[in-house]
Structures are given as C-alpha cells and as structure tokens.
Amino acid sequence: MDRLEKAVAVLSHDGLVVYPTETVYGLGADALSDEAIAHVYEAKKRPLAMPVSIAVADFEMLHAVARVEPAQEPFLAAFLPGPVTVVLPARRMIPAILTGGTGLIGIRMPAHDLARELIVRFDGPITATSANLHGAKDPVIPSECTVPYEFLIDGGRLAGIPSTVVDLADKKVIRAGADIDRVARFLLDM
Numbered sequence: 001m002d003r004l005e006k007a008v009a010v011l012s013h014d015g016l017v018v019y020p021t022e023t024v025y026g027l028g029a030d031a032l033s034d035e036a037i038a039h040v041y042e043a044k045k046r047p048l049a050m051p052v053s054i055a056v057a058d059f060e061m062l063h064a065v066a067r068v069e070p071a072q073e074p075f076l077a078a079f080l081p082g083p084v085t086v087v088l089p090a091r092r093m094i095p096a097i098l099t100g101g102t103g104l105i106g107i108r109m110p111a112h113d114l115a116r117e118l119i120v121r122f123d124g125p126i127t128a129t130s131a132n133l134h135g136a137k138d139p140v141i142p143s144e145c146t147v148p149y150e151f152l153i154d155g156g157r158l159a160g161i162p163s164t165v166v167d168l169a170d171k172k173v174i175r176a177g178a179d180i181d182r183v184a185r186f187l188l189d190m
Helices: 003-012 034-044 058-065 070-079 113-122 181-190
Strands: 018-019 024-027 084-089 104-108 164-167 172-175
Touching: 003 018, 003 113, 018 113, 024 034, 058 172, 070 084, 070 181, 164 181, 172 181
Parallel strands: 084 164
Antiparallel strands: 018 024, 084 104, 164 172
C-alpha cells in the first residue's frame, strides 16, 4: 500500500491526515462527514463558530460544493489551482458546521501534486485547515504539525506563506497571504 492509499484509507474511516500543499501542511478529513469534521475541530481546539475551508481536486468538484456566478469564473481560472482560498456560497451537501453558520465555504484547489492526487483518490473534498493548534504557528515542516493525526504525508519543507482568502461575492480580501499583489490587482479589474 503506497502512502496515498494509506491516507485514503484513513480518510475513509473519518480519520485525520496531514498533507503538504504549496503553502503549509494541511489537516485533512472527509469534508462531508460530520464525525470527521468534529475530529478536526477537536484536534485543532478550534471554536465551533469558526469556519473550516475545504480542498477540491478540480473545477468539477468545486462546482459540486459551491455556487459560482459566471462573473466569478475568470478569477477562478486565473488563480486555481494555487495558493488562494475562495469563499463562495456553499451547496446543501456541505455540512453547516464547516460554514460557521454563514452559508459560505472557503475552497482551496492546491497547486501541489500530492495534495490534489490525495483528493482525486479519495474522490471527495477534504478539509483544508492548517495542521496546527488553533492560533499556533503555521506548519512548514512535519515536526511543526502539532495536532493529533493518524497519518502524515511528508512533503519536506513547504513555502510557509498561507493562502490568500478572497470573498468572491464581495470582491474583497479576507486574509492577505501568498500571491496577494496579483489577487488585489485582479479584484480591482473585476
């Protein structure tokens, strides 16, 4: 069994997997399982009122979990896959706990082959929150992943700049991070 098969097996049983992205290490769980999501909040000691983003493998999966307006498509095409989290209206299939009661879901499409292959093999979205305790330093090497987990996919040292979070409905940056200058310029032209 290779490491991605092992990770998929853990995800399939509501377990937690640490995986590399082009930014920091993420904590992955089945984003459609209430039990798995509860494990994420518990592991991170994250307040339940705070949303948790999800990661998708491709645009088909993104459209399955969120409602996208035609005017938002150019932004998605320009920045995904990449170090940007887009906030969009969640479809009903997304557990409400992930939205923090907002009805909106943060979505990442990582530009990291291992991360996307994991999601493809799992055949569903996974959580995309950093693999650290709530409020702690973002993990860029495996030893900095301070949350409990069942399996870790070692991707070596990562860039360490978190994704830029963009609310596409309001065309505003929620959190500045990787690729912020290009994102800000693009939003001005939307």
